[in-house]
Amino acid sequence: MLPDQLPENLMSPIKKATISDVAQAAGVSRSTVSKVMNGTQKLPDTTEKRIWEAVRQLGYQASPHARSLSTGRSRAIGLVILDILNPHFTSIVKGAGRVAREHGYAVLLADAEEDPAQEEELIRTLQARTDGLLLAGSRLPDDQLRALHGPSSPIVTVGRVLPEMPAVVAAEAQAAHELTCSVARWGAKSPTYLAGPPFWVNERRTEGYLAAMQEMRLPPVVVPLSRLDVTGGWEVVKALMERPRFPDALICYNDIVALGVIAALREMDLSVPNDVQVVAFGPENPLLTHITHAQIPSQQLGSEGADLLIQMLNGVYPKIFCLEFPTLVRLGTTSVSTSF
Amino acid sequence: MLPDQLPENLMSPIKKATISDVAQAAGVSRSTVSKVMNGTQKLPDTTEKRIWEAVRQLGYQASPHARSLSTGRSRAIGLVILDILNPHFTSIVKGAGRVAREHGYAVLLADAEEDPAQEEELIRTLQARTDGLLLAGSRLPDDQLRALHGPSSPIVTVGRVLPEMPAVVAAEAQAAHELTCSVARWGAKSPTYLAGPPFWVNERRTEGYLAAMQEMRLPPVVVPLSRLDVTGGWEVVKALMERPRFPDALICYNDIVALGVIAALREMDLSVPNDVQVVAFGPENPLLTHITHAQIPSQQLGSEGADLLIQMLNGVYPKIFCLEFPTLVRLGTTSVSTSF
DNA sequence: CTGTTAGCGCCTTCAC
DNA sequence: GTGAAGGCGCTAACAG
Numbered sequence: 206m207l208p209d210q211l212p213e214n215l216m217s218p219i220k221k222a223t224i225s226d227v228a229q230a231a232g233v234s235r236s237t238v239s240k241v242m243n244g245t246q247k248l249p250d251t252t253e254k255r256i257w258e259a260v261r262q263l264g265y266q267a268s269p270h271a272r273s274l275s276t277g278r279s280r281a282i283g284l285v286i287l288d289i290l291n292p293h294f295t296s297i298v299k300g301a302g303r304v305a306r307e308h309g310y311a312v313l314l315a316d317a318e319e320d321p322a323q324e325e326e327l328i329r330t331l332q333a334r335t336d337g338l339l340l341a342g343s344r345l346p347d348d349q350l351r352a353l354h355g356p357s358s359p360i361v362t363v364g365r366v367l368p369e370m371p372a373v374v375a376a377e378a379q380a381a382h383e384l385t386c387s388v389a390r391w392g393a394k395s396p397t398y399l400a401g402p403p404f405w406v407n408e409r410r411t412e413g414y415l416a417a418m419q420e421m422r423l424p425p426v427v428v429p430l431s432r433l434d435v436t437g438g439w440e441v442v443k444a445l446m447e448r449p450r451f452p453d454a455l456i457c458y459n460d461i462v463a464l465g466v467i468a469a470l471r472e473m474d475l476s477v478p479n480d481v482q483v484v485a486f487g488p489e490n491p492l493l494t495h496i497t498h499a500q501i502p503s504q505q506l507g508s509e510g511a512d513l514l515i516q517m518l519n520g521v522y523p524k525i526f527c528l529e530f531p532t533l534v535r536l537g538t539t540s541v542s543t544s545f
Numbered sequence: 546m547l548p549d550q551l552p553e554n555l556m557s558p559i560k561k562a563t564i565s566d567v568a569q570a571a572g573v574s575r576s577t578v579s580k581v582m583n584g585t586q587k588l589p590d591t592t593e594k595r596i597w598e599a600v601r602q603l604g605y606q607a608s609p610h611a612r613s614l615s616t617g618r619s620r621a622i623g624l625v626i627l628d629i630l631n632p633h634f635t636s637i638v639k640g641a642g643r644v645a646r647e648h649g650y651a652v653l654l655a656d657a658e659e660d661p662a663q664e665e666e667l668i669r670t671l672q673a674r675t676d677g678l679l680l681a682g683s684r685l686p687d688d689q690l691r692a693l694h695g696p697s698s699p700i701v702t703v704g705r706v707l708p709e710m711p712a713v714v715a716a717e718a719q720a721a722h723e724l725t726c727s728v729a730r731w732g733a734k735s736p737t738y739l740a741g742p743p744f745w746v747n748e749r750r751t752e753g754y755l756a757a758m759q760e761m762r763l764p765p766v767v768v769p770l771s772r773l774d775v776t777g778g779w780e781v782v783k784a785l786m787e788r789p790r791f792p793d794a795l796i797c798y799n800d801i802v803a804l805g806v807i808a809a810l811r812e813m814d815l816s817v818p819n820d821v822q823v824v825a826f827g828p829e830n831p832l833l834t835h836i837t838h839a840q841i842p843s844q845q846l847g848s849e850g851a852d853l854l855i856q857m858l859n860g861v862y863p864k865i866f867c868l869e870f871p872t873l874v875r876l877g878t879t880s881v882s883t884s885f
Numbered sequence: 886c887t888g889t890t891a892g893c894g895c896c897t898t899c900a901c
Numbered sequence: 902g903t904g905a906a907g908g909c910g911c912t913a914a915c916a917g
């Protein structure tokens with residue numbers, strides 16, 4: 206007796222078809238079905254056709270969990286980022302997601318929300334579910350990161366370089382150098398760097414800034430941001446007011462900070478860019494065209510990072526572990542505001 | 546003979562501990578370990594302590610794949626969105642991600658890139674890997690969506706309402722109504738709606754716009770956007786130039802479009818907001834403070850959507866299937882540009 | 886060329 | 902209270 210043959214439109218898969226169902230329908234064994242579906246072994250055309258036909262009819266889809274358990278691989282990568290609302294990381298997700306999909310990998314996304322403790326937990330969870338991780342904007346200490354990176358679950362970092370770990374970064378130092386020279390070329394005498402948290406990216410940008418200032422015989426000033434959001438930008442401007450001379454150019458760690466900086470300057474009736482130039486580092490993004498940028502190729506970092514990771518998962522151990530991508534300075538249309 | 550006892554710092558888990566290892570180390574059976582770890586059954590404190598100690602020492606972590614295979618549930622949800630670079634969906638990801646984490650669920654993210662065919666494939670893939678899906682900005686036809694929604698993998702939609710499916714939306718009609726009234730109150734005589742794609746959100750916004758215009762005895766004008774990005778905004782302004790009278794207010798389907806609109810107006814030497822008011826629908830976002838908004842609670846849509854979905858996965862079938870959340874109109878600081 | 890067999894690691898009834 | 906046994910769906914040796 207055959208199983209119920211419901212009309213196709215009502216055949217809601219109450220009970221999913223398994224590989225056994227397909228095997229039975231095609232009159233072969235389960236392993237044969239497996240071989241055909243995975244292309245592990247070529248079979249006579251007639252057999253293959255029968256099998257594919259059964260697959261189609263039953264709407265069979267192999268269970269990823271069962272397959273993972275059996276093979277030890279999940280065809281999924283984990284993506285841990287600092288904060289999805291930060292456009293830099295949004296772009297990274299875009300890039301990594303596209304490459305992952307092209308290679309048939311699923312993406313497990315985790316937003317660390319700038320919290321190292323939470324980040325570590327997320328990493329551990331994702332490692333158990335995926336074949337490898339892409340870490341963008343990690344705030345973990347170096348050795349903790351190294352400890353997490355093992356052959357059973359490789360980690361590729363974005364925007365951070367540890368000797369033993371594969372990484373993808375932008376030419377941050379060069380970007381900072383060019384950006385600094387730009388504002389000077391436009392007339393700034395006291396470009397000031399509003400620095401981010403003390404990780405790789407910020408160190409490189411600081412280097413580039415300092416080098417540029419030295420070349421131009423200008424006295425460097427680096428002021429750390431209290432936080433990486435609009436408020437942080439706002440606060441640092443207020444803090445700078447306490448100092449004897451206000452800078453004539455502010456180089457912001459990122460675009461969100463720049464928005465806070467601009468808002469604060471406005472409130473002080475300082476004109477941007479006439480009194481103070483404001484520039485920033487940031488991704489290409491239609492929302493940010495009004496700010497002059499050292500343009501970080503964030504989306505590319507994501508796609509290349511995913512690519513590197515997937516290559517490693519396929520056993521291709523690339524010679525070049527640290528990929529660096531070029532940046533460029535893009536002029537913005539500064540906005541002089543009038544309250545609405 | 547005992548297995549190699551490596552010093553802790555070198556004990557990189559080359560071979561992951563399984564439940565059997567824990568059982569052996571604790572001197573109990575595997576099922577006992579399982580019971581204790583899942584809290585399925587209470588055991589004598591001494592036993593439990595021995596087991597937990599073994600777990601700690603071995604760094605044991607249950608395999609999610611094996612567990613999924615065995616239980617038929619993955620403790621993961623899928624999140625399919627229209628485009629991660631669109632700040633509305635970025636916020637949804639933020640909200641959904643937080644709630645998922647709080648409930649111990651992993652998130653599989655898929656960016657449909659505005660392509661229905663790709664969307665459908667992604668949905669199928671994710672359904673096999675997750676317990677349920679959150680769909681934000683789906684472009685699939687109604688019946689296709691309904692066909693995908695089954696008890697074995699429930700789907701919650703965000704920003705779209707089908708009778709049989711659970712959904713989470715914003716009060717779009719009301720938002721459009723208020724926004725339209727606002728621009729009129731500020732003096733506009735010919736507010737024009739730049740419409741998005743013909744799905745639920747746009748229909749509701751159109752309704753609200755039309756109702757408001759009628760109440761104010763103003764002739765409604767609805768112009769469809771060719772695309773939902775900066776270019777789309779740009780193009781529609783150019784197209785409007787062909788018409789006899791240019792509108793004195795443009796209500797944009799979203800903020801990205803508004804940026805294109807503003808850029809185009811600038812190029813035509815039209816002043817914003819003196820000659821033309823530009824307002825838009827959009828999420829709360831520091832990058833968008835300069836545009837007057839009907840503020841869509843995108844992040845809340847994400848978190849409430851995830852919450853609804855997870856409740857359903859826990860067997861709680863809520864009475865209210867369609868949750869609607871309030872919006873509000875927030876003034877922006879418009880930016881009058883000077884080219885840099 | 887095809888099928889049989891033996892796990893992958895975990896959960897869950899059911900005896901003891 | 903605890904353990905033995907079976908099964909989740911699939912893959913991969915190994916036979917035939």
